[in-house]
Amino acid sequence: MTIRLPRLALVCLLSASALAVVRAAGPQVGDPQQWGQWRGPLATGVAPHGDPPVEWSETTNVRWKVPIPGRGSASPVVWNDKVFLLTAISADGRTAPGVPHKFVVLCLDRKTGKTIWERVAREEPPHERTHTENGTYASASAITDGEVVIANFESRGMYAYDLDGTLLWQVDLGDKGMRNMFGEGTTPALHGNTIVHTWDQQRGQSFVVALDKRTGREIWRQDREEIDTWATPLIVEANGRAQAIVPAQQKIRGYDLETGDVVWESAGLTMNPIPSPVYGDGLAILMSGYQGNSVKAIRVADAKGDITGTDAVAWTYARDTPYVPSPLLYDGVVYMLKTNNGILTALDAATGTPLYPAQRLDAVPNVFASPVAAAGRVYVTGREGDTVVLRHGRTFEPIGVNSLDDGFDASPAIVGGEMFLRGYRFLYCLAAD
Numbered sequence: 001m002t003i004r005l006p007r008l009a010l011v012c013l014l015s016a017s018a019l020a021v022v023r024a025a026g027p028q029v030g031d032p033q034q035w036g037q038w039r040g041p042l043a044t045g046v047a048p049h050g051d052p053p054v055e056w057s058e059t060t061n062v063r064w065k066v067p068i069p070g071r072g073s074a075s076p077v078v079w080n081d082k083v084f085l086l087t088a089i090s091a092d093g094r095t096a097p098g099v100p101h102k103f104v105v106l107c108l109d110r111k112t113g114k115t116i117w118e119r120v121a122r123e124e125p126p127h128e129r130t131h132t133e134n135g136t137y138a139s140a141s142a143i144t145d146g147e148v149v150i151a152n153f154e155s156r157g158m159y160a161y162d163l164d165g166t167l168l169w170q171v172d173l174g175d176k177g178m179r180n181m182f183g184e185g186t187t188p189a190l191h192g193n194t195i196v197h198t199w200d201q202q203r204g205q206s207f208v209v210a211l212d213k214r215t216g217r218e219i220w221r222q223d224r225e226e227i228d229t230w231a232t233p234l235i236v237e238a239n240g241r242a243q244a245i246v247p248a249q250q251k252i253r254g255y256d257l258e259t260g261d262v263v264w265e266s267a268g269l270t271m272n273p274i275p276s277p278v279y280g281d282g283l284a285i286l287m288s289g290y291q292g293n294s295v296k297a298i299r300v301a302d303a304k305g306d307i308t309g310t311d312a313v314a315w316t317y318a319r320d321t322p323y324v325p326s327p328l329l330y331d332g333v334v335y336m337l338k339t340n341n342g343i344l345t346a347l348d349a350a351t352g353t354p355l356y357p358a359q360r361l362d363a364v365p366n367v368f369a370s371p372v373a374a375a376g377r378v379y380v381t382g383r384e385g386d387t388v389v390l391r392h393g394r395t396f397e398p399i400g401v402n403s404l405d406d407g408f409d410a411s412p413a414i415v416g417g418e419m420f421l422r423g424y425r426f427l428y429c430l431a432a433d
Contacts, residue, residue: 139185177203
């Protein structure tokens with residue numbers, strides 16, 4: 001039975017036993033041994049303890065390969081022996097409004113790829129179409145901290161499960177109205193017991209909302225005068241308090257995580273901010289690249305009030321920025337792709353100085369997936385099935401190119417010696433066996 005809740009309604013299904021599972025203190029989504037969230041444990045694209053293979057093909061270093069029903073660009077997340085993935089399954093194969101879709105959460109066995117459990121979060125027709133280049137209603141990635149799994153299908157609701165697939169709660173925030181029906185796909189952020197979600201849209205009130213991960217209860221909400229934003233909020237600690245940094249076209253803002261109050265704000269990015277910000281050594285680095293180029297590095301500890309034009313803006317950069325792929329921040333180097341092309345720029349994270357600008361990666365001319373890194377290597381996966389591997393560093397040093405028989409929009413996940421790649425048809429587990 002499918003439940004369609006009124007706007008802002010909440011169904012809380014937490015039993016006493018479930019509450020015991022969802023403890024106030026426990027594992028954190030940033031556990032460096034896991035890949036529990038979009039962009040990995042540090043939200044930078046880096047697996048600190050990862051060491052995936054350098055070479056693979058359909059016949060080499062593929063531990064398993066399983067078909068995934070439906071379509072989605074949601075990236076896999078991994079916790080211990082489980083892999084979680086979101087997908088949307090059309091009733092007749094068409095991705096269009098009016099066509100019923102099943103919005104599905106999958107839990108797979110990390111060792112074998114076999115399905116452990118599958119849950120249909122909701123089944124109904126989408127209210128508007130999605131971008132033709134993306135072609136899916138499951139773009140946001142799941143999140144897990146080892147206690148709950150958060151599955152966000154945006155206008156089709158947000159859902160929390162325990163790791164055995166028991167539904168804990170669900171929240172309906174309404175229907176988004178996106179410009180030109182470009183589609184949804186904002187992954188929330190999780191910090192401790194707080195979920196932060198950006199709900200920027202073209203037709204209707206935009207806002208940022210914080211929810212309690214244990215119950216789905218709304219903690220705070222801040223209305224915004226913004227249009228479509230897809231970037232995931234960045235949650236950092238500064239001056240003894242956590243804040244959620246939220247990109248947008250009009251203003252970049254830092255919200256106090258506990259109260260929702262605006263701690264600081266600055267001039268915004270370009271239209272359609274999609275890349276998720278990264279953070280390291282006190283700097284939050286935000287960027288976008290649609291109808292312009294903008295990178296801003298913010299000294300978060302110094303940011304208070306309107307910081308436009310102040311020293312709290314450490315540096316800016318205004319060329320060769322990404323439209324869809326998020327940046328990678330690895331050991332003091334920011335890697336970013338130009339628009340959706342395989343043209344890679346590396347910047348010094350502390351100063352914004354180009355280390356090598358606009359290097360063409362011929363094997364990956366079209367890129368939606370965000371680059372990832374581990375063990376001194378950078379991986380850039382293209383839409384046609386190839387992945388370029390480069391040596392991490394301050395000079396441009398390609399290592400090789402690997403090919404698979406699928407296309408990729410979702411970003412890879414790296415845990416230990418394994419890389420998980422979600423394609424248009426299959427989920428791969430790559431490992432040097």
